[in-house]
Amino acid sequence: MRFLDESSLPPDLQGSGEYWKKYGKEILSWIDLSQLPLLPIGDGWIDPGKALQLTHDEAGFREALKSHSSAGALDRFSAAICSLEFGKKHSPLIAIARDIGGPETARALATALTRKTDDSRFLFCLACALEVIGDVTALPSISLAHFRLRRGPYANFFQQSVDVFVGKLGISPPGLEDWSVPDEGDPGEIVKFRQAQARRLQKAMLTNRRWTVAMFDRRIVRQPVIAPLAAGLVWGYYNQAGQLIQPFVIGPGFEYPAPPAGASVGVVHPVHLPSTEAAHWRERAKALKAPFDQWSVPAHNLSTEDLQRDRVPRLPDIKLPAATFLCRLEALGWQRTKDRTLFQFHRRPFPELGVRAVIRYTGIPLTYGAEWPDQSILECFFTSDRQPVPLSQVNPIAISAVLADLQALSAKPLRG
Numbered sequence: 001m002r003f004l005d006e007s008s009l010p011p012d013l014q015g016s017g018e019y020w021k022k023y024g025k026e027i028l029s030w031i032d033l034s035q036l037p038l039l040p041i042g043d044g045w046i047d048p049g050k051a052l053q054l055t056h057d058e059a060g061f062r063e064a065l066k067s068h069s070s071a072g073a074l075d076r077f078s079a080a081i082c083s084l085e086f087g088k089k090h091s092p093l094i095a096i097a098r099d100i101g102g103p104e105t106a107r108a109l110a111t112a113l114t115r116k117t118d119d120s121r122f123l124f125c126l127a128c129a130l131e132v133i134g135d136v137t138a139l140p141s142i143s144l145a146h147f148r149l150r151r152g153p154y155a156n157f158f159q160q161s162v163d164v165f166v167g168k169l170g171i172s173p174p175g176l177e178d179w180s181v182p183d184e185g186d187p188g189e190i191v192k193f194r195q196a197q198a199r200r201l202q203k204a205m206l207t208n209r210r211w212t213v214a215m216f217d218r219r220i221v222r223q224p225v226i227a228p229l230a231a232g233l234v235w236g237y238y239n240q241a242g243q244l245i246q247p248f249v250i251g252p253g254f255e256y257p258a259p260p261a262g263a264s265v266g267v268v269h270p271v272h273l274p275s276t277e278a279a280h281w282r283e284r285a286k287a288l289k290a291p292f293d294q295w296s297v298p299a300h301n302l303s304t305e306d307l308q309r310d311r312v313p314r315l316p317d318i319k320l321p322a323a324t325f326l327c328r329l330e331a332l333g334w335q336r337t338k339d340r341t342l343f344q345f346h347r348r349p350f351p352e353l354g355v356r357a358v359i360r361y362t363g364i365p366l367t368y369g370a371e372w373p374d375q376s377i378l379e380c381f382f383t384s385d386r387q388p389v390p391l392s393q394v395n396p397i398a399i400s401a402v403l404a405d406l407q408a409l410s411a412k413p414l415r416g
Helices: 019-026 048-056 059-068 071-083 091-099 102-113 121-131 135-149 154-168 173-179 186-206 212-221 275-285 320-332 398-411
Strands: 039-041 045-047 235-238 246-247 264-267 341-352 356-366 377-384 387-389
Touching: 019 048, 039 071, 045 048, 048 059, 048 071, 048 091, 059 071, 059 091, 071 091, 071 102, 071 121, 091 102, 102 135, 135 154, 135 173, 135 186, 135 377, 173 212, 173 398, 212 264, 264 341, 320 398, 341 398, 356 398
Parallel strands: none
Antiparallel strands: 039 045, 235 246, 235 264, 341 356, 356 377, 377 387
16 A cells, blocks of 8 residues: 655646645544545555545645546545534535535435534535435435424525435435435434324325335335334235235245245235235234224225226216215315316326226206206216226226225215
8 A cells, every 4th residue: 555645646636735724724623534534546545634635625626536536435535524523614514525425425414414403504515415416325314314404594495405406316206205214313203204104105005006126125124214114014016917916924024025026016905805815814914013004995896897898887876965965075085177067077086096087977057046956976987198998907996996985975974
C-alpha cells in the first residue's frame, strides 16, 4: 500500500487547498478521521484527511477525484462521513452528498438525520441530497426521517424533494409502498407503521396485488415492520393466468414452500378457493394472529356457463322506492353517472382490476315535478375503456364484490 501526498497526486488533483486552509480546523472539530476509510486513487491511497480536503475544495477537484477513484469507494467514503455523529455544520454534508455520493450515501445520510429530530435544518440537507443521488433502497431510511421530522419548518420542502426523487425512480405506487416502509424505529413508531401496513395488506388482497418471489421475501417476509403481519395471513402462489396454484403460510423461521417456476405471490382472497378448501384454510388461520379478518370477505362465484355471458345473470327481483334504492346503492360505493334528465346508471370502479361495473335500473327523472317511480335492476355488466367486457375476462374478485352488492340490495330494509 502506497500513500500519496500532494506532489504525487495526478496534476488535476493538485490544488491550492484554499477551502481547507479557511475551514479545515472547523471541519476537523466535528469529524473523527479515525472512522473514515482510506480512499484509493490510481495505484495508491489517500489518507482520510487529504481525501476530505479534496472533497471540500473547488468543484473541479471533486470531479477529478471521481475520475481517479471508483464510484463505490467514493460512496463508501462519503457514507462514512454522513454516518458520523455530526454537529450543526451541515453545508459540507450537502457538498459531499451532491458531488461524490450515491445510494449508499443517501441511506447513511438519512439514517444519521433521523437522530437529529431537534433540528430540521438537517432535513433540508437530506432533501438537497435526494434530488441528485439515491435509489429505491434509500427509501426506508428516508421514510423514517420524514416521519420523525415531518412537523419541522422544512417539512413541505422535504416532501417536494421526495416527490422529485420518487419521480426519477419511475416505479409504480404499489412498488413505492413496498420500499417506503421503514426498516427500523422506536417501539411506539413501529406500532403506528404497522397500523398502516395492515390496511395496505388488506387492500392488496382486495385489489389482486402480486409480488415477485424476490420482492415478497425481501420486503414482506423479512421486513421488520411487516413480517409479523404477514405471518398472520394465508398467502398463495399464482400462475401467469392469475390462478391460485398453492396456498401457504409463513413459518416462525421465515420459512415457506419453494415457489413453482414463474409464480408470483399474493394474499389469498377467499374467492380463489373452492368452498371446501376455503373452509380448511379458514380453520388453519384461526391459529394465526391475523392483521385483519381475511375470511370475512364474501366469496361469490359464477358457474362456468354463466361466465360465458356478457351480463350478470339472475339479478335480484326487487322493487324499491327510488330514494331507498339510491341510498342503498351509494352506501355500497356505487357512483352516479352525470345526466341532466334521467338517472338510469350507477357504476362501481375497480381501477386496480382494470374494469368498471355498471348497473342499469328503471330510471329516475330529474325534470321538475316528475314523480320518482319504484326502481328495479334491469341489467348489470362490466366495461373497460367504455367497452363491454365478457364476464370470462373479469377478475373473480370484482365479480364477487358485485354479486355481494346485488345480494345486499335485495335484503329486507331495516326498520327503525
